[in-house]
Amino acid sequence: MKTTKQIVLFILSSAFCILSAQNPIATYYGNGNYPTWTDNLKWENRINMKTFSFAGNGCADCASEFSKFEFARDLLYAQGGGVLYYSAGTYDFSEISNEVSDSISGRGLMLRSGVVILGETPTTNNNALAGTMALPTKFIFKHKTIKDISSIDKPIPTNWSILGCMASGSETLKDVKNIGIAWVEMDGGAIYFGGEYTWGNTWATSGGWYSSKAAKGVWKNRVADGTHPIDPFAGAVGNYVGAGSGRLVFGCVVKNSVIGNHNLIQYAREKYDTIKVSTYPYKFGARVGVYGSNVFVSNNYMPKPDKCFKYTQTTAISQQDKCNQAFGNHRTTLIYDYGKSFGIDVNKGFLNPFSNTMIGYLSENVVVSNNWVYNHGAKGFEISGNYFLVQNNKNERHVLIENDDVYGLGVNWELTLDGFYESQPGGNGCLSDNLSRAFDMAGKNGWIDYNIYSNTGSSPGNDGEGILWQAHGGMNSILSFAITNNTGGGYMAGYDVSQNGALWAWNSTSQIGNKKAGVMTDVAIVSNVGTISTTGTDFISTCPAGTPTPPADINVGLASDNAYATISWTDAASNEIGFRVERKIGNGAWQTLVIRPRKSIGIADNEQVWRDYNLPLNESFVYRVVAINCDNNEVGASAVSEQLLITKSITSTKQINATNVISISPNPVVNSFFIKGLDKNYTIDIYNTLGRKVKTTISACEVEISNLPKGAYYITINKNVISKSFKIIKQ
Secondary structure: OOOOOOOOOEEEEOOHHHHHHHOHHHHHHOOOOOOHHHHHOOOOOEEEOOOOOOHHHOOOOOOOHHHHHHHHHHHHHHOOOEEEEEOOEEEEOOOOOHHHHHOOOOOOEEEOOOEEEEEOOOOOOOOHHHOOOOOOEEEEOOEEEEEOOOOOEEEEEOOOOEEEEOOOOOOOHHHOOOEEEEOOEEEOOEEEEOOEEEEOOOOOOOOOOOHHHHOOOOOOOOOOOOOOOOHHHHOEEEEEEEOOEEEEEEOOEEEOOOOOOEOOOOOOHHHOOOOOOOEOOOOOOEEEEEOOEEEEEEOOEEOOOOOOEEEEEEEEOOOHHHHOOOOOEEEEEEEEOHHHOEEEEEOOHHHOOOOOOHHHHOOEEEEEEOOEEEEEOOOOEEEOOEEEEEEOOEEEEEOEEOOOOOOOOOOOOOOEOOOOEEOOOOOOHHHHOOOOOOEEEOOEEEEEEOOEEOOOOEEOOOOOOOEEEEOEOOEOEEEEEEEEOOEOOOOEEEEOOEEEEEEEEOOEEEEEEEEOOOOEEEEEEEOOEEEEEOOOOOEEOOOOOOOOOOOEEEEEEEOOOOOOEEEEEEOOOOOOOEEEEEEEEOOOOEEEEEEEEOOOOOOOOOOOEEEEOOOOOOOEEEEEEEEEOOOOOOOOEOOOOOOEEOEEEEOOOOOOOOOOOOEEEOOOEOOEEEEEOOOOOOEEEEEEOOOOEEEEEEOOOEEEOOOOOOEEEEEEEEEOOEEEEEEEEEO
């Protein structure tokens, strides 16, 4: 690391003047306030899904929205990525076949590397934190039906009603990068961009956490690949491999969505239930689940559901194997409750069952901000990462109380943990933990700031935490966090974990500190509204006197790939409660990037460092670090860093359309095809349906493919900045 005087980068990408108009994240948040990795997405390379000529580009059978999606997605993937642009309107994906939408080998809307879905930008009502959002572009997902208590058919999402991702070519799931969705309302569809594990042969034989229960269901023969959200629990043998980089979920409305469990995990029902139907939202499934690094989940709205209903199915009276109580069964009235699903899960929930997943918890550059999430019990947010921000989120909640009438369905319904095991009163966690908390955290180097929540807990139940850390997957410590300005009921604390660097300040809650066990090192718990409940040897609970000495040795440098700036400093005070890292663009005001904990003893995990991934473009900027007291004022500021400047220069691409006078014939092809409309200096790339390039030719009028196997292929023709794609059939 070195102090830098002036750094000028020339990066071949779209010009910033073009980029700001085309990257919707940059447009919405402004220069220096959005993750610059999103500039790597090919926003200029678009297919307009409403006007694109599918027949003219080789897909005469693209009649359904689903077939159009897969065809256009594959064209963009073959070109290295781009945008599927859905202008204002409703796009109905419910015509997808049952075989695709519900079977063990089915699929949802699966993105390939580099492909992003973009809806029309709303001009009004586009702020999720307002608690309402109206988007011009709407997706409808496929549903199936089950009977409610009046024997009326009610729709529920199918097992593949998800927007997901898939590996292509030589990739595996951990290699899938730069995918996402923006400005789309999703009705009945969840989002799952998952991670990769070492997979077993089938769900039934993998030996995973739910393997034995999957063996009793119709999905027992599924071969896990990570595309379905239950794969990690039922199909993994325990070894976490990794997840890709670049996951975007921005400006979306996600409503009436769940990760379904329709005859996937059977528990023990088949012993008693002659109907043999297992239907319930998956307990650990989130409406938005994202795994990987360079994650941006922001300005999304998950409203209170309006399609919940009562139905009946067999449940157990108690859970014999864990609670040593009598085991029985009866048919129970339940609520198919979309609000009792997790809201947003980033790098956490599906890592918990495994002991070797530290790498997953520490995926870098995670931002979860400005989201409005409704919950009826269950977790609002569960998040982990390294150098990550959780800011300005609102978790609107109703306490999960058996027989309450939150949805206007009336009383007389029972509460279960998972659709089978019934929640029981008392303190027995195996029968009463409905996971009804607002934020469930892990990771390293984070800032949890200005989040609002209410109404945690369940009855019967023993949960109700507001902001919680737990020991899972090797993450048995709170590692260098600041938790500030959060408001809500339920305690903010670590449970059975140590705290190696933590600042809890200006929060309003009932209780704060540490639960059960854990050593406190480099910790300050000050200026909070609520009772302190903690033990340890190195924490302060009163505000230090005097003015903190500014930190010394501030250093700023750029990463070798220019993805972020690293700011480091040395603690020169003994009376600070933490540090505030700030940046100033040009002659503007100082902007707080993050608040960091103090470093009193000097534990290695509590680093005096921060990484800024939101680098301003085409502007001069500097950093400073402020040693703060309880007033969080300006008095303990370090010297500023040297000036930085990052510039982007110009190349561009033209939008794909059906007007370029380039054509190929014949199609289908026997031995060769001919290209018309270009004279010279172009490249022809041929890809198979797995996305693997099988042939490249330069400036040929006739392309010979007699040596390729029969089947479908994608042809991409590139000339200068113009790109044209076709699908052919080799006979």
